[in-house]
Amino acid sequence: MNTYDLVTTSEAQLYLKLDTLPAGLDMLITNLSARIEAYTGRWFVARPVVDVLDSGGGDLLFLSRYPVQGTPVVTDLTTGLPVTGFLTYAGRGYLYLGGGWEAGRQRYKVEYTAGMCPDTPSVPADIRQACLEWVAARYNRIDPAITREQLGDYSYSADESDGMPANVRAALSLYVIPRGC
Known part of the structure; x- marks a missing residue:
């Protein structure tokens, strides 16, 4: 199976x-x-996802899959540092960061679990x-x-x-x- x-x-x-x-x-x-x-x-069954996302400098990052289970781990690939302080809109599949995400192509690596059900x-x-x-x-x-x-x-x-x-x-x-x- x-x-x-x-x-x-x-x-x-x-x-x-x-x-x-x-x-x-x-x-x-x-x-x-x-x-x-x-x-x-x-x-339907949740699984791990890794997205490498572009940012235009706005407040939202849109994930490729949703609903999101738990809290994603975001890394700024330009600096290599983790990003914190964002809100996860699990059912809509996006992350909100007050003040905005820094602009850049393939700027953010987001690791998360997505799917409707745990098993x-x-x-x-x-x-x-x-x-x-x-x-x-x-x-x-x-x-x-x-x-x-x-x-x-x-x-x-x-x-x-x-x-x-x-x-x-x-x-x-x-x-x-x-x-x-």
């Missing part, structure tokens, strides 16, 4: 009602967890469920190129062009960070 997976292999094994753990299930979980994070633009069990239940449903859809599909098949009364069709089932997309829609604007 990858540290940042949204569900565990045991949870997926139980959800799929499998007696033994099949080869490749852990890789499928890791892949789909990463795709869910890419689709939503969020990290996999803390990930919201609807996200975990969506991941399990996508794992089940991928695991049970024999040929991903098949979009529609019918045999007697049984029929199957896939309406997703990118491989994400519609029910999974609907569950994740509440967590998507708007891009651009």
